[in-house]
Amino acid sequence: MGIKWNEFFVTGDPLIFASQIGIALTLVGALAGLTYFKKWNYLWSEWFTTVDHKKIGIMYILLGVVMFLRGGIDGLMMKGQTAVPENDFLNAQHYNEVFTTHGVIMILFVAMPLLIGLMNFVIPLQIGARDVAFPQLNALSFWLTVSGAALFNISFIIGGSPDAGWTSYFPLAGKEFSPGIGNNFYAVALQIAGAGTLMTGINFVVTVLKMRTKGMTLMKMPMFTWTSFITSIIIVASFPIFTVALALMTFDRTFGTHFFTISGGGMDMLWANLFWLWGHPEVYIVVLPAFGMLSDIISTFARKTLYGYKSMVISIVMISVLSMLVWVHHFFTMGNSAGVNSFFSITTMAIAIPTGVKVFNWLFTMRKGRIKFTTAMLWALAFVPNFVIGGVTGVMLAMAAADYQYHNTLFLVAHFHYVLIPGVVFPIFAGLYFWWPKMFGYMLNEKIGKWHFWLFVVGFNVTFMPMFFLGLDGAVRRAYTYSAETGFGPLMMISAVGSVILAAGFAALVYNIYWSARHADRNIGNDPWDARTLEWATATPVQHYNFASLPEVTKLDAFWHMKKNNELQPLTEDEVEEVHLPSNTWIPIYMGVVFGISGFLLVFEWTIAAGVAALGILAGLAFRSFDYDEGFHVHKDEVFETESKWRKGANKGVKNHVS
């Protein structure tokens, strides 16, 4: 079989050629560096084969940050192209590829890994557990996500990127109108990553239900644990729909079936329904954990327990139920009957009720508090006004009749960026600043953090606020250019300038990570924020076994009350027990690689080769079935020694870092 290399690699664009060379050089450099510094062994045994939820969480976050760079560059390219009318920086085809990958990457490979990373790191600690319920499955989830992300990302240098939008509506995304393999990357890469996410969902449902420490009833769980729990349930309920939809898409595109095509009795509207049956819950999958983080962070820095805990729990459960009942609002304009549109208008607007309850509860958590303006808290505070703008425009969009004038315009684009950036990205930043010391043993610099904050928040508003007005003036989304007569030019230019400020804000975060890793103070104690939940009862950075003896909980904000009641005595020798932990394993990363190879072959429609490669998946499953490794034990004395070391030093010479 002769391979036409000029079609295998994406050719014909100097920008892409430069990135191909850049990627090749970076790869060679990284491999050479690892070999030269003899880091292979360290990487393999400490990271690649780990099943420790903390390390997996950190790797998820790393993946999310790297993907944020890629998705952000896509966004900047779009803003650069539309800054002036009739621009020819990108042609239509490239612009289509760029907005498609921007959407997919930002949702599935930025928001999801960052949130799942934080969940991974924090949830077992918050519930007083030593790991998640299925540590090996957790590693498998991670490596499948990496595999999917890698497969999706190489599409822009090999084979060609998907170009039918992140929603990939049929019939456009089918072979009838997109014969190139670009959209195969979408179908296969998201299938692999989605399988990983589904396993994460199952894992966290079981973890929260079964692994809570003594005394922690459901109604004593920190709010982040609650929202992650509900999110996991939504994942388990909605991701299978996406799995099926993607499988049918793969059949249509690879084997010529007719599920969604216009020929052979296919039904394009079926794709839209299946996609949003998953896609809308997906919005809540990313927003809910973010709400939970905000709850914990606001309560910590206002020095008050969360206001209206019970109504918070009821409202997230309500949101999760409603999330499955609103999908049609993404296509009110598909010619549905007035009755259908009325029903989905009402269910959609109803989501404003529990969301409103949450906003008021957060405000009243701060009332009578003492609000400390740390960077983490600034992000949590900025969430409120910005998200309110996203929320009220969401209510406007929910009114089907009005939506006929907003649909597919930049008004809609502005709305969902006002939901997803303040509602997901701000809380993620808040979470990173908040939990960073627990992860790495040092804090991110507060001064650079504030630069990051102000640049990002101002840049965000300057970028997206003009889009509301552009949309109301008839500017449609996804158009690579517009004529000067439309009059969109000035606002488009303001928006483009905003995106540069936004990018500068992100650059400040990257610089902050670099600066703090090199220069930040390492002596910060185990509880630098005077926080309230159990993760702060552990050493900083956390010991690999998390807790020397599992804590007992009597109240919400368990750690806060332990501090208040002076229950934090130094450990005595007989309190320490032997700790049983799972061993490292090579199977998850192996599975990631095999899934990636098999997926790549499937993308190129070399189905027989893909089938042969898939035998490797069966081999991995077989190995796992005959794996009788029962983990290892950390000896009592070793635990006692490490514990006494950090506990002794814990509060000596620790400066107050958050003045």
Next chain:
Amino acid sequence: MKKSKLFLVSLTSIIAVLLLSGCENNMVVFNPEGPIARQILELINFSIALMLLVTVVVFGLFGFIVWKYRERKDNLDYEPPEEHGSTVLEIIWTVIPILIIVALTIPTVKTIYAIDEIPKGYENKDPLVINVTSADWKWIFSYPEQGIETVNYVNIPEDRPIDFRLTSAGTMQSFWIPALAGQKYTMAKAETQLYLVADNPGSYVGKNTNFNGQGYAGMEFEVLSQTQKDFDQWIKDVKETAPKMTLEEYEKMLEPSHLGRKTFSNTHLEWVDHSDPHSKNYTNPEMYDRGHGWPGKIFEDKDNYKYKDGNNEHSNHENNEDMNHEESETEDSHGGDHNGH
């Protein structure tokens, strides 16, 4: 501390500036030219007023709380009270959103039903039926009663309800004339329907809002509203002077391309109605070349218009020759590029 205030001030000033500049701009959604768009605008205005109220209240409360309970040098020894919530307050802020939602739901549902029908006051007028067929990347308008067809422009009489029957020859698209009415999708092998009325003679922009590939950005058309007299005259002129379209020309027209305006004194409905689930497919997968990357398999379907007793393979190969024609044609027209009519 000061920063949060600064933040609020800057945010509100940005919003204010943009609102003001927005008003000067005469945004199309706020300048309806027909009863349907006007009804939608009334709903939009009502929701904006209510939502502004919500925004102001929440922003005010937020600013007040953050400012009042900030940490200061003189309150460092203040320890906030244990406070778990208040059932009364929580019920209040559950009920208020419910009331707001109810206030929005009633006019929303009313409007949804109202704009699904011929607008009030025009029920007695006989609606003009126009079949709209979208194809990559042009709009085809057929007037079945008058027996004429136009491409990328549509003339309508003022003050008379227009009954648009929407379908697509290929990709899913969205038919939108923001000054006159909200949008609706066009889909192959399905028919959707849209009523509108234009108040006055005038020219309005119509466009596709649903992304459908490389030629998407240029998919605009002109709606020209005329007096009944001018409209009748135009119909007469077209019937007398416009050429008749042949099936071959029509098939050629459905290939992916940008076209200028065209006018014909017959309609394609005599050959094919794309909204019929059993109609033939007019797809040309081999003509969608993206200019780079690995080409995938193309599947041949028996319900394709080129399929004639199994010798369609031949014609496919011919079509492969001019794969790059699209690139050169994007230049010369933006859908609305007028070649006269």
